Amino acid sequence: MRIWFALFARDLGGAWRRGSLWLPVGFFLLVAALFPFAVGPDPMLLARTGGGMLWVAALLAALLPVDRLFADDADDGVLDQLALRGIGEESVVLARLAAHWVGFAAPLLIATLPAAALLNLDAGTLTRLVIGLAIGTPALAALGILVAALTLSLRSAGAIAGLLLLPLAVPILIFGAGYVAGAGGGPVKLLAAASLFLVAITPFAAGAALRAGRS
Amino acid sequence: MGTGQSRRDESISLLSCEAVACARGGRDLFAGLSFALRAGGAVHVTGPNGAGKSSLLRLLAGLLEPVAGRVARTASCALVDERAALDADRTVAQALRFWARIDASPAPMIDSALVRMGCAHLAAIPVRLLSTGQRKRVAIARTIASGAPIWLLDEPANGLDRDALPLLERAIADHRADGGGVVIASHITLALPYVEIVALAERGRS
Numbered sequence: 358m359r360i361w362f363a364l365f366a367r368d369l370g371g372a373w374r375r376g377s378l379w380l381p382v383g384f385f386l387l388v389a390a391l392f393p394f395a396v397g398p399d400p401m402l403l404a405r406t407g408g409g410m411l412w413v414a415a416l417l418a419a420l421l422p423v424d425r426l427f428a429d430d431a432d433d434g435v436l437d438q439l440a441l442r443g444i445g446e447e448s449v450v451l452a453r454l455a456a457h458w459v460g461f462a463a464p465l466l467i468a469t470l471p472a473a474a475l476l477n478l479d480a481g482t483l484t485r486l487v488i489g490l491a492i493g494t495p496a497l498a499a500l501g502i503l504v505a506a507l508t509l510s511l512r513s514a515g516a517i518a519g520l521l522l523l524p525l526a527v528p529i530l531i532f533g534a535g536y537v538a539g540a541g542g543g544p545v546k547l548l549a550a551a552s553l554f555l556v557a558i559t560p561f562a563a564g565a566a567l568r569a570g571r572s
Numbered sequence: 573m574g575t576g577q578s579r580r581d582e583s584i585s586l587l588s589c590e591a592v593a594c595a596r597g598g599r600d601l602f603a604g605l606s607f608a609l610r611a612g613g614a615v616h617v618t619g620p621n622g623a624g625k626s627s628l629l630r631l632l633a634g635l636l637e638p639v640a641g642r643v644a645r646t647a648s649c650a651l652v653d654e655r656a657a658l659d660a661d662r663t664v665a666q667a668l669r670f671w672a673r674i675d676a677s678p679a680p681m682i683d684s685a686l687v688r689m690g691c692a693h694l695a696a697i698p699v700r701l702l703s704t705g706q707r708k709r710v711a712i713a714r715t716i717a718s719g720a721p722i723w724l725l726d727e728p729a730n731g732l733d734r735d736a737l738p739l740l741e742r743a744i745a746d747h748r749a750d751g752g753g754v755v756i757a758s759h760i761t762l763a764l765p766y767v768e769i770v771a772l773a774e775r776g777r778s
Contacts, residue, residue, distance in 0.1 A: 363673040367659070374661050434655030441633040441651055442674060572636055 360444055361452050368456035377425065381418035382464040388414035389472035400477045407476030408486050408537035414472075415465060415490060416526050419497040423522065424515040426457065426505035427567070436567060446564035454502045454559055461501075462494035482537060489533045492549050496529045499555040506563035510570045584611040585646060586722050586753040587632060592641035594627050601627055602772050603640065609722065609753040614744065614764050617757040619772030625757035626653065628772065629724045632755060649722035650715040654730070656707045657714075660700040664691070664710050667699050668717060677719045685716035688746075690739050704731040709739075716743055721752045729760040737762070 372378050392410050393403060430436050439449055466487060473483045504522045508514040528551050535544035586609045593603035601624030609615050617625050630636045632643060633651050658667040668682045686692045689709040694702065702710065708731045715723055728740055741763050744754050756762065 359676070360674055363670065367670050371659060371661070432655070433660075434653060434657040435659075437630075437633075437635055437653075437655075438651065438657040438671070439674070441635055441649060443634075443648070444674070 361448055364439075364449060364452035365456050368453050369460055372422075372456065372460040377422055378460045378464055381421050381461060382468045384421055385411075385414045385418045385465060385468050386472055386475075388417065389475045392476065404477045404479060404482070407473070407478050408482045409534040410476070411469065411472055411486060412489070412493075412530055412533045412537065415494070416497065416523070416530055418465065419461065419494075419501050419526075420519055420522055422457070422461070423501045423505045423518045424508075426453065426502060427509050428505075428514070431509055431570075437571070440568075440571065446567045447560040450502060450506065450560045450563040450567070454499055454556070457502060458495050458498040461498050462491070465494065466490055481539075485537050485539070489536045489545060489548060492545060492552055493529050493533045496548075496552040496555045497526065499552075499559040500525055500529075503555070503559045503563050503566075506566040506570075509567065584751075585609070585644075586611055586613075587646070587649070587755070588644045589632070590642045590644075592631065592638045592643060594624055594631055594636065595639045596624070596627055605641070605770070605772075607768065607770050609755060611721070611751045611753060612748045613753045614748060614767045615753075615755045615770055616762075616764065616767045617755065617770045617772065618759070620774045623772035623774050625772060626726050628770075629653070629726045629755065629757050632722075633724055645722065647721035648718075649724055650718040650720035651724045651726070652708075652711050652715050652728050653726040656699070656711045658699045658707070658710060661698065663696050663698055664702070665695040668710070668714055671714050672717055675718045675720070677717055681717040681719065682713075685713040686710070688716060688739065688743055689713040690736060705733055705736065708732055709736055712740060712743065716747070723747060723752060723754045725754060725756045725758070727758050727760075728756065729758055729762065 389411060392407070396402060396406070427436070436449070440446070469483070469487055469490060473486065478486065500522050504518045507521065508518050511517055529548065532544040532548035532551060536548060588608040590606050592605045594601045607615060617628055619625055627636060629651065631638055633649055634643070634645070658664070659670065665682065669679065672679060672682055683692065686695055689712050691706060691709045691713065694706060694710065708728070712728060729737060732740060744762070744764065747754060
């Protein structure tokens, strides 16, 4: 547990110092600001489509940090140093997943407020969007970690990471956008199930990928 | 091993290799390699470039699996290779403190390890500003502070200047006197008393 907290603190602190926490948020807000230019300033249209659009923006924002999630530590030998100390890849991944989720979801949820204002979302839609994102962002963070570990030893990991992550994120997008659109409580339960599933398998799948990438 | 080290119990084996074979990328590097590292002992791995010195050290560290044979470790190990594993955006002291937390070694160990490698003045410098040699010194200091009985040093003298080399030799001697063991892969001959040489030959040439 001491080791786990040391890893978590290092991961979160590193993201904070490098400023990589603000990159996805800036991207998210930029997309929200660009959307009215693309579809026109009709408030009714924006209010109707804005919620789903912000889900797409959140999904794309989740892609941005993927290529650096493990690459620096692999290049620097940090992953090897942890492995030779007998620290399981699973706990390394779990610490990074927790740190990545805190660093990704918290700023994103705050940024949802100005983004909703830009798109003229009403209070009900905004509430459902924030609840949906709070439940769905662990899934997005887990997918990011998983794809980052799988593509670690590839050369142009960034592009391939997108091709891998986006199709896997389709269920999250469907359930999240369905809940925002007011389809009742069904989608949010499925969203929570998808989140739990991805968070549960990621430490093992990504841990196995890191182990396989070492040889 | 040496007569001057009789005060220690030399029967304690820290690390042993039995008929170990290693292949990388479908190419056989070495096979049938056996040796043991005892408490207070040192093993110097020699061989031409590409003979598998680094692979052998990674194998001993448990980062690679041998294709045949067995590696047995009875103690924790610390590795110095060409990558420092220090966070570039932190100061030397902060980066070392992270590893001290992981290793559960007391904080004063960091300071004394930095002093022993002659880089106490670097403690407040960000890691990204270090030169190659300074980075190596700090990586060796991390190994000293780790408190691990087995040191695996892959080209530890690379980048070190004339002043640092005796410090490294001194650190290794002190570590052995404390009952630790060292495996060194290096093409530079270090002043190591009672060292066992393990020579790797380049496959297909000899």
